[in-house]
Amino acid sequence: MLDVVLERKRLDDLVASVKDGRFHEQKFRLHQSAISRVFYLVEDYDVVDGFLVKETKNITDTISFLAGLHEELCRMHQNKDLHVIPKDMIKRYSYVDLQRYLRREKPSQCFVPSLQSYQWLNHKSQFKTVRDTWARMLLCVKGMSPEKVGAVIERWGTPRELWEAFRDAQKEEDRLRRIEAAEQEAAARGPAKGKGRKKKSSVPELMLQGVGGAEGGMRAIGPTLSTKLYELFMAMEYADSD
Numbered sequence: 001m002l003d004v005v006l007e008r009k010r011l012d013d014l015v016a017s018v019k020d021g022r023f024h025e026q027k028f029r030l031h032q033s034a035i036s037r038v039f040y041l042v043e044d045y046d047v048v049d050g051f052l053v054k055e056t057k058n059i060t061d062t063i064s065f066l067a068g069l070h071e072e073l074c075r076m077h078q079n080k081d082l083h084v085i086p087k088d089m090i091k092r093y094s095y096v097d098l099q100r101y102l103r104r105e106k107p108s109q110c111f112v113p114s115l116q117s118y119q120w121l122n123h124k125s126q127f128k129t130v131r132d133t134w135a136r137m138l139l140c141v142k143g144m145s146p147e148k149v150g151a152v153i154e155r156w157g158t159p160r161e162l163w164e165a166f167r168d169a170q171k172e173e174d175r176l177r178r179i180e181a182a183e184q185e186a187a188a189r190g191p192a193k194g195k196g197r198k199k200k201s202s203v204p205e206l207m208l209q210g211v212g213g214a215e216g217g218m219r220a221i222g223p224t225l226s227t228k229l230y231e232l233f234m235a236m237e238y239a240d241s242d
Contacts, residue, residue, distance in 0.1 A: 001118040002073060004037040011042055024139050028146040029122050034099035083111045090117045092129060130158050143225045151212030163233050169204035205230045
C-alpha cells in the first residue's frame with residue numbers, strides 16, 4: 001500500500017456525508033492511517049483539512065486525472081525499494097506514531113503497510129478500543145475537528161481521565177474560593193496584619209483552552225468550545241441542543 005490514497009465522491013454525496021457526519025468520521029480514520037498524501041476527487045476544491053481536493057467535470061476528466069496520478073506515482077517510486085511494515089508491528093493505537101518515527105529517522109526510505117493492513121486500519125468495525133470510541137464521541141461535539149480530537153486524546157486517553165481532570169480542577173477552584181472567602185471574612189472583622197496574596201483562579205471551564213494549537217499553526221480549542229466540553233462532562237443535565 002503506497003503512501004497515497006484517493007477517495008472519489010460525487011458532489012451531492014460529499015455534501016450529504018458532511019451533513020450526516022460520515023465525512024468527519026472518514027476524515028478521522030484517514031488521519032489515523034498515517035497516509036501523507038490524501039486526495040478527494042469530487043465530480044461536478046485545493047486543500048480541505050489537509051486533503052487535496054480535485055474537481056473534475058465528468059467521468060472522462062476523472063479517468064484522465066487518475067491516469068496522470070498513476071504515471072506520477074510510477075515515476076516517484078521507480079527504482080525505489082518499498083519496505084512493507086510487518087503486520088504484527090501495526091497497531092491502531094500506535095501506527096501514526098510509528099510512521100512519524102520512521103519518516104523522521106529514515107526520510108530517504110519508504111515504509112508502507114500491506115493492502116490488507118491498510119484495510120484493517122481503516123475499517124469501521126475496528127473502532128473497538130476505548131481510545132477510538134472516545135475519539136468518535138468527541139467528534140460528535142460541534143467544533144471538534146479530528147486534529148483537536150487527536151490533541152485531546154493524546155493528553156486524556158479515556159473519557160474518565162478527562163472527567164477526573166475536570167473534577168480535580170473544580171476541586172482546586174472550590175478550595176481557592178474558600179480561602180478567599182475566609183480571608184475576606186477575617187479582613188472584615190479587623191485590620192489585616194499583612195497583605196494577603198491574591199489567589200489565582202484555576203477556571204476549570206477553560207482547562208482545554210489552547211489544546212491542539214502547537215502543531216503547524218493548527219487552530220486550538222478556544223474558550224467557548226472548552227466551556228462547552230466542560231459542561232457536557234460535568235453538568236447533571238443539559239439541553240438536547242448541546
